[in-house]
Amino acid sequence: MATVEPGRVRSGRSSEIGLLVLALALGIGAYALVGLSMEGRLPGNFYVLSGGMIALGSGMHLIIRWRAPFADPVILPIAVGLNGLGLAMIYRLDLANHLKGGDSELATKQLGWTALGMVAAVVVVWFLRDHRTLRRYTYTAMVVGLVLVALPLVPGLGQEINGARIWVGLGPATLQPAEFAKLVFAVFFAGYLVTNRDTLTLAGRKLLGMQLPRLRDLGPIIIVWLASLAILVFERDLGTSLLFFGMFVAMLYVATERISWVVIGLTLFGGGAIAAASSLAHVQGRFNGWLHAMDDEVFNKAFGGSGQLVRGLYGLANGGLFGTGWGEGRPDLVPYASSDFIVTSLGEELGLTGLLAILAMYLLFVERGMRIAIGTRDGFGKLLAGGIAFVVAWQVFVVVGGVTRVIPLTGLTMPFLAYGGSSLLANWIIVALMLRISDNARRPTPLPLRGGAREPEHDDDDTDDAVPAVRGDSPSDDETQVVRSVDVHDAGNPGSARRNPGTGTTETEIIGTVDR
Amino acid sequence: MTLLRLGYLVLLWVFVFSIIRVLRRDLYGTRITSRKGAPREDLVTQTGMPTPQRQQAAQVRNRPTRLVVTEGPLRGTTLPLSSSAILIGRAPSCTLVLDDDYSSSRHARIFPSGDQWVLEDLGSTNGTFIGSDRVTSPVPLTPGVQVRVGQSVVELQR
Numbered sequence: 182m183a184t185v186e187p188g189r190v191r192s193g194r195s196s197e198i199g200l201l202v203l204a205l206a207l208g209i210g211a212y213a214l215v216g217l218s219m220e221g222r223l224p225g226n227f228y229v230l231s232g233g234m235i236a237l238g239s240g241m242h243l244i245i246r247w248r249a250p251f252a253d254p255v256i257l258p259i260a261v262g263l264n265g266l267g268l269a270m271i272y273r274l275d276l277a278n279h280l281k282g283g284d285s286e287l288a289t290k291q292l293g294w295t296a297l298g299m300v301a302a303v304v305v306v307w308f309l310r311d312h313r314t315l316r317r318y319t320y321t322a323m324v325v326g327l328v329l330v331a332l333p334l335v336p337g338l339g340q341e342i343n344g345a346r347i348w349v350g351l352g353p354a355t356l357q358p359a360e361f362a363k364l365v366f367a368v369f370f371a372g373y374l375v376t377n378r379d380t381l382t383l384a385g386r387k388l389l390g391m392q393l394p395r396l397r398d399l400g401p402i403i404i405v406w407l408a409s410l411a412i413l414v415f416e417r418d419l420g421t422s423l424l425f426f427g428m429f430v431a432m433l434y435v436a437t438e439r440i441s442w443v444v445i446g447l448t449l450f451g452g453g454a455i456a457a458a459s460s461l462a463h464v465q466g467r468f469n470g471w472l473h474a475m476d477d478e479v480f481n482k483a484f485g486g487s488g489q490l491v492r493g494l495y496g497l498a499n500g501g502l503f504g505t506g507w508g509e510g511r512p513d514l515v516p517y518a519s520s521d522f523i524v525t526s527l528g529e530e531l532g533l534t535g536l537l538a539i540l541a542m543y544l545l546f547v548e549r550g551m552r553i554a555i556g557t558r559d560g561f562g563k564l565l566a567g568g569i570a571f572v573v574a575w576q577v578f579v580v581v582g583g584v585t586r587v588i589p590l591t592g593l594t595m596p597f598l599a600y601g602g603s604s605l606l607a608n609w610i611i612v613a614l615m616l617r618i619s620d621n622a623r624r625p626t627p628l629p630l631r632g633g634a635r636e637p638e639h640d641d642d643d644t645d646d647a648v649p650a651v652r653g654d655s656p657s658d659d660e661t662q663v664v665r666s667v668d669v670h671d672a673g674n675p676g677s678a679r680r681n682p683g684t685g686t687t688e689t690e691i692i693g694t695v696d697r
Numbered sequence: 698m699t700l701l702r703l704g705y706l707v708l709l710w711v712f713v714f715s716i717i718r719v720l721r722r723d724l725y726g727t728r729i730t731s732r733k734g735a736p737r738e739d740l741v742t743q744t745g746m747p748t749p750q751r752q753q754a755a756q757v758r759n760r761p762t763r764l765v766v767t768e769g770p771l772r773g774t775t776l777p778l779s780s781s782a783i784l785i786g787r788a789p790s791c792t793l794v795l796d797d798d799y800s801s802s803r804h805a806r807i808f809p810s811g812d813q814w815v816l817e818d819l820g821s822t823n824g825t826f827i828g829s830d831r832v833t834s835p836v837p838l839t840p841g842v843q844v845r846v847g848q849s850v851v852e853l854q855r
Contacts (some may be wrong), residue, residue: 196719210708214701255716262712376789383849508701531706538709560789562748 194246199443200258201238203382208234208265210506215273216523218508224272230292234265237299242301249620250307253553256619259546260597260612264295264605266539267598269507270519270526277513285455287519287600294602297607305613311620316561319372329362332427333416341565346416347592359421360594360607364429364614370429371564373401374436378560382437397400403428413453417463420591423579424572426450431571432564435554461549469587489516491582493525496502497536504532519600521592524584540581543596547574550615557622566618714725761814761853762841764807769849772798778853782808785846786819793851799823800847805836805852814853823847 209231217226222362240263245252279285309315315322333339333346340348340355372382381398393452409426413419430446454509457464470487474494475478479487492515499510512518512526519526528536550570554563578592583590587661596611732783744765746773764783766774776793783792786804789811796806803822807814818825838844840853 193719200712200715200719205717207712210705217701218698254787258712258817259716388795392829497812503703503706506698508698509703530754531709534706535709538706538713541713542716545713612739 185378192250193252194250197245197254197257198239198242200255201242201261203264204258204262205231205235205238207262208269211269211371212272214507215269215276216508217271218506219276220480229437232266232332233292233296234261234488237296241299241303244278245616248306249616251620251623251625252616253549253619253623254548255545256612256615261548263542263546263597265540266522266527267600268292268295269594270512270523270598271600273508273530274513274519274526276508277511277637281513285327289603291600292604295609297602298606301606302609302613302616306616308614312562312614312621313559315565316366316372316375319369319376322369322372322573324370326362326365329358329365332358332413339652340689347418347421347679349477350375354602357601357603359418359424360601360603363424364569364607366425366428366609367432367565367568367572370432371568374432375402375560375564378436381433381442382439399445400493402433402445402449406446406453408452410457412671413457413464414461417461418592419464419467420579423450423591424575424593427575428568428572429653431575432568435567435571436564467589467591471586471680474586490523490590492516493522494586496525496529497585500529500532500536502533504528504535505532506530520594521580521590521599522584523595523599524581527598539598540577543573543577547571547577549619553615553619553622557618562618562621564613569614573611574606728738760812763849763854764793765854766793767843767850767852769847771849775854777810780809782806786852790851795847795849796820796848799847800849803848805832805844810837816844821846 197470213223216222216227230322237258241257241261245257268288275285275288329361338348338349340350342348342355347357347359349358376558380456381401392429405617406427411421412425426446427450430443430450431524433442433446434440445532454464458468459465466486470479470490474487474489474491480491481488495510496510496515500507504510510521514528515522515525524536527539531539545569550566551571554567554570557563557566573596576596578589579588579593580595580599582588583593594601595610596604721774721850736854752804764776764777766772771793774793784806785791785793786802787797787800791803800823801819802822802834803819804818805825806819808817809815814837815835816825816827816838818823818830818832827842828838832844838853840855843850843852
């Protein structure tokens with residue numbers, strides 16, 4: 182039984198700038214190396230582009246310094262580093278395309294999306310002063326999420342690319358609304374579970390040493406399961422379906438601490454996947470390409486074969502331990518090398534050593550998300566931070582597992598690395614949310630808060646409001662809500678394990694005001 | 698070129714390890730307070746004649762600054778006292794949210810009144826106790842007095 186709090190809270194802004202320099206060096210260095218190796222000189226727009234990256238990165242750093250001074254120091258550098266690596270690889274594949282007589286300008290577009298994503302992140306950090314505001318929009322988020330998911334099915338608006346109907350055409354650009362839906366759903370799941378987790382924790386019968394929930398509490402998970410199956414059937418996208426269901430099960434587990442929900446979730450998904458694999462042609466193709474990837478017939482199939490997958494694997498093999506070096510491999514032989522298969526492209530040119538470093542960056546990013554979830558004091562923030570961190574981890578697992586033939590290939594994008602505007606935008610908003618929650622979690626509270634003794638307040642709001650009203654003499658913009666409590670780890674206390682529907686840590690809230 | 702290639706990989710790992718170096722603070726920079734053997738600051742005795750000034754100072758010093766959970770699942774949790782009331786119960790809207798079958802959703806309230814803090818039971822099912830006495834009407838609460846709410850015991854501390 183112990184209480185964990187940071188001894189002396191450091192804002193971490195100086196660490197952040199140090200790491201940011203390294204992260205920018207990674208991206209810019211990669212860009213320079215690509216130019217040097219493929220054209221024998223620095224890329225033509227080298228100074229403009231690296232200047233742009235530096236400006237964006239340091240601009241964002243300054244905004245964080247100003248608006249979220251206690252935000253976690255490693256989130257931004259990791260995002261910038263991964264984004265830079267992705268940009269360099271996309272540029273490198275553009276050059277390869279030019280050599281073949283093509284004229285793809287994906288890198289320029291991706292840079293535009295990066296800028297847009299970082300601006301979106303700044304806007305979120307700037308205007309969202311307290312993440313608990315989002316809890317007010319729990320059910321709005323549900324409706325918005327459903328609309329976003331259903332959008333590609335609208336005739337005339339939705340577009341079908343390569344068999345999956347997950348795109349929406351907006352003028353010249355195509356967007357994947359599911360990428361934004363995952364954010365919105367994270368808000369909805371967090372808001373929903375924080376209010377309803379007590380019911381979902383109630384134990385029913387015990388089976389195999391596991392507390393099963395009561396049958397009537399299975400409603401929500403069945404609904405989400407059906408929804409994700411509907412995505413699978415109507416939009417024909419295994420990835421999105423997997424993404425939403427996985428996110429819900431993970432957040433359910435975080436909210437209730439019951440391993441039985443994970444088992445139920447996996448069973449449901451397994452059943453759904455087997456049913457889908459035996460009845461839906463496109464899922465069948467994916468399974469076939471996964472299980473019989475090396476068969477001649479499957480490899481040479483014109484559409485839906487394993488050619489892409491196997492070429493990616495050969496790319497990884499070509500890279501070996503230390504890689505071929507930037508611009509020295511042939512990642513362009515793999516179809517969609519800059520989006521779905523950017524992992525194998527990077528694996529070929531950076532080798533296992535580089536790929537593991539990239540995976541370590543994701544690991545650290547996700548770890549920070551989970552740490553923020555532990556550090557933050559309100560249940561909604563815990564679930565939201567845990568949920569969005571899990572989504573990133575889940576996406577990485579599904580993509581890397583797919584291209585390395587651990588699981589069937591799906592159409593998810595690698596966060597920050599892969600080419601794709603919607604994904605990049607959504608992931609930068611995730612960064613912003615994590616920064617905001619971590620700022621609230623790490624900001625030191627003025628302890629003790631000596632308020633003048635006043636008349637008791639009788640207007641304790643009965644509503645289950647996420648953001649209790651600021652109680653102060655002069656609620657003005659300069660006042661900040663302070664939430665204060667301490668996390669308690671229950672692990673050491675067998676007596677308390679009896680019933681603890683919390684998120685592993687218990688939560689308390691107190692609201693005061695301070696002038697900043 | 699080989700040098701650049703390997704140098705880049707080194708840079709990648711330098712980045713990863715610098716992040717880990719920053720994160721080491723998570724392991725070593727936290728203060729873990731265990732309830733066992735925690736110093737009792739409130740046992741400091743005052744000597745000398747209480748002059749009015751000193752009395753006032755003593756009063757300020759005697760004013761509780763935090764609410765501490767001393768028993769129950771939340772043991773070790775502290776809440777700083779501000780000028781607003783503290784609501785204890787199971788409802789998520791409470792200031793101190795207890796995960797406890799034996800507490801009501803809005804169980805008890807501790808609020809400032811004049812110079813002191815007052816404990817009030819909000820019609821809870823299982824009652825709020827000071828020692829073995831059930832609290833029926835609002836009672837002033839002094840630091841160090843143990844209040845039982847369900848399975849938890851809370852007290853005000855300076």
